[in-house]
Amino acid sequence: MAIIPSLPYTLESIAYASALGLLSMGLSLTFATTRVANFAHADFAMVGSVVMLFLIDRFYYLHHGWGVFLTGSIVGGIFGGITGLLTYLIVLKPLADKGTSSLGLMIATFGIDIILMNLLTLILDTAHGVHIPKLIGASVSSYEPILSLRGYRVFGYTIVLPIAAVLLTVIFHLFLTRTKFGIAMRATIENPDLASVLGVNVNLVYMVSWFFSGFLAGVAGALMAFAFKGVDPAVSALIIVSVFAGSIVGGLESVYWGLIGGFLVGLVEKLGMTIINSIYRQYFVLHLGAPNVSLLNYEKLLSLGLVVIVLLYAPQGLAGVDWGRLARRLGLKKPVEGGG
Amino acid sequence: MEWWIFSDAFLITLFSFITVSISLNLEAGYTGIPNFGKHLFVFVGAFAAQGVGVRIAALIYEKLQPQAAQEALAQLRSMVPGATWSSLVHAAADVDANRIVVNNYLRPFFVSHVAAEALLLVTLLLVTVGLALFFGLIASYAALRLREEYLAILLLSFAELMVLVVFYQSQSLNGGNQGLWAITFTKDPVRFALVGSGVLAVIAYFYADRLANSPMGRAMRAVRDDEVAAEVFGRDIASIRLKVILISSVLAGLAGFFFIQNAALSTSLTFNRVIWTFLPWAMIILGGMANNLGAVVGTVVFLLAKRLFEYYQVQIAHLFHLGSASIAATLLPNIFIGVVMILTLYFLPQGILPEGPSRTVNFEEILAETSSEAGEAGGEESK
């Protein structure tokens, strides 16, 4: 057994990491703008998953074509975005306007998490006339294109997810740097008082950030539907742990670092644990008689470990690391003359 | 007991939740510690009665009844080939074997030997306390160092990973996804659970009430309201937070211990974030944060509502054209609880019973008096 994971598994890991990157980016975005740690973020993704499931089920002509990814991402993203927007407009803004504390807002998102999770389960449980007999736990993986690459069967979503992540990041980056509203968004993140004095509608910025956050989650969820063995809204409980881990590793307040943090956490969970597991099985089980169990089930512990390390040694996350100083210290970069 | 919606199981649930809400209220309501991982601390008590309990009980049994232990092993080998006593003790074999060990061998022995049973009970209660302190120490390590959001995220993540991953995936710790039979006590374990959880709830209430109105309670509120001021006034924030987390963890663990006496076979998923973290939060918010009686009121209201959903599940399912009655019993109450909790935050932010004035000198008054002079001189910088 080789320590290096196989090609399809590597691609699946990268796809998972891309999805986490999108999710952590959205989580960091709403935290940066509205200072709310959103415990319902993974449920926004599940909205996307359920939408994808319904699309496949209701419009079965989509089967077996790459179009399913595009349609599902867009529709799932829009549904996710609307969920995010409604969360902000119906629940968070009225509470914030009444002066609810940040703890109260966190609790409220916890409530939305519970409501959404149960509502989605209810929808799947009671959906009438569906072609997939029972939607909970239903597998959608047989409805996507499968490629043959160097003799491996490669699932279509593993190709599409990283592309979607890169594309969305580029679009988002252009939006933030090239449009007036995008600049206003960054300005609001840094100093909402000054931005509002200059005439920025801060509330609109918040609305857009919640929509966009939900949109990113919806796209990630729609495409991740193919990775789940079955779509089950309760999965959100595990996803949110990794999403938070990604955002905290990134720094929680930086959108770009959130993306990188999520990607990193995803890779560490999947590839890291595979490598650890191979080593464990080859050396500890075979030679040292350690218990013959698969460590793969414990992959999430790596993300928790990563979070603990980050919080202990770099509480501001990767965003707070002085990379220039680090590089100089490691001798990668020449020291700069004292800047004026 | 069985009358309308009031069954023994309901009362045990009610008493257990009263203890859990009161303990969460000590942390969140009085001290401002956002414990989003409460379910882990309740699970700790169940683990003491299940994973740890079976092991300790089996050890005692093997020591005192080596003959019978051999017989048990022989019988179980026919069921689980290659089973050893230790594999059964470690509960790694399978859940049926575990049931036979617990219910056919261990239980009858301990029920008929009062001294051994008392010894076992005391041991397992001590184990519960020990485990609760252990996990409480881990939580407080984070609580002393992290900002509110980070702490809430970390506690939830930690609890979810323990309950959903570690204790659920590992077959040997607590039976994994198969679950384990808990060690139960006395001839009538249900009554034992009822009395145990009831007594615990009463103790928890009066203890929390006394604590809240002591100088310690005042210090807790000071920590919650303004850490800087609390520090200025010479409060040791770290030790207050540590104490509160440890006390609350022990209370939650004991509640889990008595609760599991009635549930018998269960997996760690029984202690999920919806039921054992979110629901207690909803209870203390509805009842009124930092009000012990409020915690009790909130608990009663939500559990009655939840029980009514369960009791009339067939009718409700029929009314809303739901496919199965179990949806009405599980999904609808959860949605209901979430909606009520958010509405409470909006319309009744202080809860049904708002936080009353402390029966000791009010810290805020001292603060206001001493800082009004400082405010004039230093207000500009205070912004």
Place this chain on the structure above:
Amino acid sequence: MPGEDIVRVEGLNAGYGRFHILFDIDLDVSRGEIFVIVGPNGSGKSTLLKTLFGLTKVYSGRILFEGHDITRMPPHARAKMGLAYLPQVGNVFSELSVAENLKMAGYTLDSSVLDEKIREVLEIFPFLKDKLNAKAKTLSGGQRQLLAMAMALIREPKIFMFDEPTAGLAPKAAQEVVDRILWLRRELGKTVILVEQNAKLALEIGDRAILLVSGRIAFKGKASELLSDKELGKRYLGLKG
């Protein structure tokens, strides 16, 4: 003569929440003058400036701007009416580039108008031309003050309210900021309200001044008079006798 007053404050009591900081403030600022507010640390100077811009809680009294009562107006509405407030810190977006900061300053303007305005202020502050793509946080303290001034200029306010613009600056940079303040009045005829820790510097360029002590006005009159008042200067402003 009320027509001459651009800002008029009557019987103002204000503070933060429960902290009452300003007591019975009466003052008027004439169009085109440099009005200086000085006082010892914690006397309420900055609070007074914030109150004029609507960032504190007013308990009683009123604030008139060009004859309109603005006491209850939110800050952004005051900005629209022509008040510019330049706080000591946080007056520019440090994570945004200089060009983006200037764009934000004219957020409500049409893009053609905005481009024209940006060209104008770049002529006034030529050093910004080389820094357009640099993040504002890479600028020096003095440059940041000038950028904030440029941002305010884009919106063509009638009155500039500076909160300790020279605090923490090297003498040379401070002099440059002061020169710019004088220039605002001389070339553009703008009114300036200046809160300064460095009382000597401020009183030398000011027309009229008030001295705040513990949230009350202890002196009101010509800046030069206050500068030469040895008793007050020594007691509250640390001026050499």
